[in-house]
Amino acid sequence: MQAVPSRGTIATDRKMDVWARARVIGASTSVADGVGIVALMALFAALTWGAWGDVTRDFGYDWIAADRGAAGLLAYEDFVYYYGPLGWALLSGAFAVFGSMAGTAIAVGLVLATLAVLGTYALALGVTTRAGALIAAALAVTAAFPSGNKGLVVPHSISASVAVVCSLAALLAAARVAQGGGRWWLALAGVGAGMVTLTRPEFSAAIAGALAAWLALRVWNAASPDRLRAITDGALCLGIALAIPVVVYGAIVTRVPLAELLSDNLAASDELAAGGADLLRISAPMTVASLVELAGRFGLYAVGAAALVGAGLAIARGGPTGTVVSAALALAVAAFVAVLIANPEAARSRLSLAYGWIPLGATVGAVCAAWPARRRTRWSSRDQIALLVCAFLAVLAAKSYAAFFPQPNPLRMQAAVYALPFAAVFLVWLHGKLLADGRAAVAAVGLGWVAALAVGGLALIVHDGRAERGQISGPGGTLAVPPDTVAPLQGALDAIVRRTAPDEQILLAPQLGALYTLSDRRPALRQLSLLPGALGSPADEADAIKRLHDVRLVVIDTRPRPEYGHGSFGETYARDLVAWVHHNFARVASLRGTATQQPLALDIWERR
16 A cells, blocks of 8 residues: 655655755756856957957966976976966966967966856855846956956966966855865865965965965854864865975975075065065055055045945935936946046046955955854854955955056056956955845945946956057967057067077067067077066076077067166166177167057067
8 A cells, every 4th residue: 555645744845846946946047147157258258359468578478488398398497487387387288289379378368267257256156146246257357358468368477367266266165165065175175275376475375364264263153062173174174275285396396496496486586686576565565655545545435335325225215315316326327338438548547446445445344254253153154255255355455455456457557457356256245245234225236336347347358459459470379469569579570480490499588478489489598588687697697698609589678677677678687698699699670669658679689
């Protein structure tokens, strides 16, 4: 006789069916959103195609290093390399499989940028609504396609793009633990953090600070019977994160002395002494005046945020006041769009007000997210994820707190754009949840503001991409460049291809690294970049001259380097090397750009 299920069993089965359907719907929604995000990435990649990076700066540095890696040479041992090994190893592997071409590097950059934007969306889902997460992803897209020297697709160093992806992976794994995931996710968070330590020091400090703060508060918030487990969980996560760099760098030290690994490569002490430290101090001067200015930017944004909250409350109450406020917001949006169309540069300069306060704001946000844990009551997963994001962003932004302007191609170029995915999550949490406090109208107005930032950034990257109407080509690929640099860059490429053989060693100084890849030529020196301090002593210059004995062609960018406190190459640094070039080579061409301020100037020297 068949048993009849009880009423309680039927209710339980129905409840399970509801949860199963909810999971299916949620998964379908996430997949649909992911497809939409990838489509958005594809659209803006097409609108800005090729106009990424600055050929005259240092984004080609990793291309040269990866080409050397694909040829079997080792970073730190066979050539100087300033960054962690993870990004270099990834790009070297891609070059070994697909060829040392600009297209290969761009393809890797597109994959990394897409992962970063998708990771931004997934992380934002833990602290805001689906709409807020989509807005955060759209804002992160603006970090992918800038035409300047900093961006996720063609970064100044691939270590930055890899650091963003690995940091997001570590934070997502920790977020899963906050939402009830087991120790497996905690171990993955440790793996992600350990991978970050193989990229860049500022990201390593940020992920270490975020995880340490979160794990410590989890121990504090745990009930007495669970505290020992929380301690062992923290030890597991941090232990894995520490073991990875110990193993990897320990293996490197077996081939490269520790002092050489640090002073010549990762720490680059000579470069810092020659001007690199001055460049860092511009972004973080640690003066009273700069800290007061940061506080002022924070206060100004706080007033604006309060106005947004007030507008949302007025709209929620309705009536004539709500109508007037709604009309005012609509007018403000129309004015913003008009400025974007009529004067994009004015919009760019104003966007600094929307971001410059974040180094202090993220610190305050971390305190707000941690505050509910003080009474050892249930600490929500949203607060935990918000703490992870805010603490990470606060540490990361400290490096450039005085010039934290991550909008595309800011007037003062610095690396804050790599923090934009984390800033996007912070902004949608702040305006969509923390300040809204459950009020739908306030959240809508706040997220509308963040959406306006995303629209502004996306409009600027398209504007900047279209401005790079020029194009240069060589055996190693094609890149878009500003029209005022086409003549010198293409002239240099043509001279290299015409006067030297494929795979022949040449010298490009002090940077211009992308031209090695585009011309299919190889660097003659261990130093892949010759910025001030790269040849830190007369002995270093003598060694470089000795290595150049078979080189037939030298291309020198003669522009000064005021950001490093130096004049042109050979004027205030690398004097012996340039004097040797002048003595043994004949200048066969002087190529000048057409820019009105500091035009690109390349001298081409051929051995007599």
